[in-house]
Amino acid sequence: MEAFNNLMYGFGIALEPMNIAYVFFGVFAGTIIGMLPGLGPISALALMIPITFAMEPSSGLILMAGVYYGAIFGGSTSSILLNAPGVAGTVATSFDGYPLAKQGMAGKALAIAAYSSFIGGTVSIIFLMLVAPLLGKVAVSFGPAEYFALMVLGLTAVVSLSDKSLVKGLIAAVVGVMISIIGIDLQTGTERYTFGAAHLLDGIDFLVVALGIFALAEVFYMLLRGGGGKEQPRNAIGSLKLSGRECRDIAAPIGRSSILGFFTGVLPGAGATIGSFLGYSMEKRLAKDGDTFGKGNIKGVAAPEAANNAACTGSFVPLLTLGVPGSGTTAVLLGALLVMGVTPGPAMIESRPDVFWGVIASMYIGNIFLLVLNLPLIPLIAKILDMPRPLLLALILIFCMIGVYGMSFSVFDLLLLLGFGLLGLGMRLFGFPAAPLILALILGAIMEESMRRALQISGGDWMIFIDKPISMWLLIIAALSLVLPMVKKAIAGARARA
Amino acid sequence: MTRLNVNQVLALCLALVAVGYLAMAWQIPDFPLPRPVDSDLFPKVLGFTLLGLSLLLFLEKPKAQDIPDELDPNEQAQPLLLRPWSRVVVTSLAIVVYALLLAPIGFVVASTTLSFGLAWYYGYRRHGVNMAVSLGVVLALYLTMTKVMDVYLPTGILPL
Numbered sequence: 001m002e003a004f005n006n007l008m009y010g011f012g013i014a015l016e017p018m019n020i021a022y023v024f025f026g027v028f029a030g031t032i033i034g035m036l037p038g039l040g041p042i043s044a045l046a047l048m049i050p051i052t053f054a055m056e057p058s059s060g061l062i063l064m065a066g067v068y069y070g071a072i073f074g075g076s077t078s079s080i081l082l083n084a085p086g087v088a089g090t091v092a093t094s095f096d097g098y099p100l101a102k103q104g105m106a107g108k109a110l111a112i113a114a115y116s117s118f119i120g121g122t123v124s125i126i127f128l129m130l131v132a133p134l135l136g137k138v139a140v141s142f143g144p145a146e147y148f149a150l151m152v153l154g155l156t157a158v159v160s161l162s163d164k165s166l167v168k169g170l171i172a173a174v175v176g177v178m179i180s181i182i183g184i185d186l187q188t189g190t191e192r193y194t195f196g197a198a199h200l201l202d203g204i205d206f207l208v209v210a211l212g213i214f215a216l217a218e219v220f221y222m223l224l225r226g227g228g229g230k231e232q233p234r235n236a237i238g239s240l241k242l243s244g245r246e247c248r249d250i251a252a253p254i255g256r257s258s259i260l261g262f263f264t265g266v267l268p269g270a271g272a273t274i275g276s277f278l279g280y281s282m283e284k285r286l287a288k289d290g291d292t293f294g295k296g297n298i299k300g301v302a303a304p305e306a307a308n309n310a311a312c313t314g315s316f317v318p319l320l321t322l323g324v325p326g327s328g329t330t331a332v333l334l335g336a337l338l339v340m341g342v343t344p345g346p347a348m349i350e351s352r353p354d355v356f357w358g359v360i361a362s363m364y365i366g367n368i369f370l371l372v373l374n375l376p377l378i379p380l381i382a383k384i385l386d387m388p389r390p391l392l393l394a395l396i397l398i399f400c401m402i403g404v405y406g407m408s409f410s411v412f413d414l415l416l417l418l419g420f421g422l423l424g425l426g427m428r429l430f431g432f433p434a435a436p437l438i439l440a441l442i443l444g445a446i447m448e449e450s451m452r453r454a455l456q457i458s459g460g461d462w463m464i465f466i467d468k469p470i471s472m473w474l475l476i477i478a479a480l481s482l483v484l485p486m487v488k489k490a491i492a493g494a495r496a497r498a
Numbered sequence: 499m500t501r502l503n504v505n506q507v508l509a510l511c512l513a514l515v516a517v518g519y520l521a522m523a524w525q526i527p528d529f530p531l532p533r534p535v536d537s538d539l540f541p542k543v544l545g546f547t548l549l550g551l552s553l554l555l556f557l558e559k560p561k562a563q564d565i566p567d568e569l570d571p572n573e574q575a576q577p578l579l580l581r582p583w584s585r586v587v588v589t590s591l592a593i594v595v596y597a598l599l600l601a602p603i604g605f606v607v608a609s610t611t612l613s614f615g616l617a618w619y620y621g622y623r624r625h626g627v628n629m630a631v632s633l634g635v636v637l638a639l640y641l642t643m644t645k646v647m648d649v650y651l652p653t654g655i656l657p658l
Contacts, residue, residue: 165564175548394617
């Protein structure tokens with residue numbers, strides 16, 4: 001009953017005319033940006049931060065949440081029509097979506113993606129509503145040692161679940177923390193790594209790093225990979241209608257994948273990409289016609305789409321209840337919240353119920369928008385994919401510049417943006433994952449503060465991290481998340497040699 | 499002499515960064531009052547961690563994803579200024595020039611010129627559409643930022 005009352009309170013906020021407009025704008029903008037190959041939800045969110053800067057935190061987060069799941073949904077459109085996933089979370093959608101499009105059934109695949117996203121998103125909001133306050137109550141008892149351990153776990157999980165080298169992931173995370181501590185140490189007033197530059201005394205704005213590492217680096221990467229005028233021909237859309245039998249066929253996969261997706265999203269480091277792959281492979285195993293997966297099976301579109309949207313919502317659980325983002329995307333969301341003056345965490349549910357419940361209620365509205373707005377507009381929105389690439393690249397650059405300059409009015413930050421763009425390009429070329437860097441950048445300062453506070457409480461005794469059971473278990477899981485993939489790799493290598 | 503692989507070269511560069519970082523960590527002044535943890539502890543932990551990870555990277559065999567793909571030979575055969583890496587360099591220089599000229603010539607002129615110029619340089623030849631889109635997007639952003647969000651953007655040479 002309490003949850004219902006809170007939800008009604010949230011609807012009171014989310015249904016304010018301006019907030020409805022923000023959800024609409026967020027979902028629409030997210031769909032368009034997510035559709036553009038290369039630009040994922042992280043870039044979309046980073047590009048939106050300057051817009052949300054002056055907003056009420058609840059409105060800002062409502063808009064950002066809309067952008068997030070809009071971007072995931074938008075990514076499915078380019079996956080299906082072009083076989084060029086706009087976001088990693090929709091790669092699995094292309095396995096069957098693109099073959100369906102080649103068979104002249106792109107409309108059907110897009111409609112399935114829309115319905116599945118809607119159901120996946122809606123089911124997981126119900127779970128979020130029920131799970132988040134419970135987790136929040138547990139998290140209230142967390143002290144600095146537990147928080148430090150939780151953040152270490154968040155980082156190691158993101159690194160270990162990345163498809164790239166573990167060592168390179170860890171290096172990216174360490175560099176992210178190094179960037180985060182540039183500036184004046186707030187506890188002692190000591191300057192660290194400012195090189196005497198006044199511009200660096202306040203540290204490096206995370207927006208500069210996020211836009212550089214993701215959006216600008218993506219522009220550079222596209223330029224290297226033939227960013228000129230070559231456009232890929234896209235498939236015609238065709239009818240969006242589904243038969244009764246098709247609806248029955250996809251019902252169970254959507255239900256299963258929605259639940260699986262939510263819990264995958266809650267886990268630090270997992271999220272939409274892993275959720276969608278798990279949903280896809282689970283349905284492939286369960287389906288009687290599993291051998292037709294990859295050749296245009298509608299269940300192969302429904303499962304990953306339900307799972308990826310459910311995972312997006314699931315990823316809000318650690319962010320809103322613990323204040324610890326479990327992925328690069330939610331790290332950007334956390335950064336945006338901090339910019340707006342809100343610190344998410346267990347206390348937020350009590351201190352800022354407008355933000356917490358407003359966002360949850362707005363997710364229902366956003367999912368309805370996703371369905372009723374995007375489905376009929378798909379043929380129109382898909383025309384964005386025909387936008388000439390040179391013009392698109394130039395405009396993305398302008399958005400990056402305005403985003404940074406509009407926040408800081410600093411030419412120095414524009415040059416830093418360029419530096420991080422080049423760093424991001426280098427990371428991409430040499431196989432360093434970018435998500436751990438951005439997550440570490442957001443968590444680094446809080447992590448150091450938690451560590452120092454814990455050590456101050458213990459009088460410098462490092463055993464505080466082991467003496468506290470929650471902290472100890474979190475650190476053990478963190479260590480296992482790094483060691484197990486190495487052991488698995490070593491065993492696989494030994495078997496291959498044998 | 500055995501040639502170093504890409505991971506080993508990267509590892510050496512990162513190790514140098516780590517050593518420099520550690521050297522600077524030792525120069526962080528102590529806080530006047532004794533504390534269990536001072537400002538230099540975390541940077542030292544980070545520096546040594548990066549050094550250790552560099553060693554691990556040195557020993558790690560590069561996979562296909564660690565080595566940059568070959569660039570398209572057709573793109574490479576283009577005139578020097580239009581080659582892939584030239585596009586990155588020219589774009590970077592354009593950003594530097596934009597940053598330096600933003601205040602003197604103003605946001606609208608600088609941004610429109612950058613957007614139009616880069617789209618043209620990347621190969622878009624419909625100049626009318628290019629100008630209309632560049633100017634339209636920049637003006638829309640300018641008006642949103644200045645009139646709706648009360649964010650000041652330099653007007654420069656235009657009396658906006």
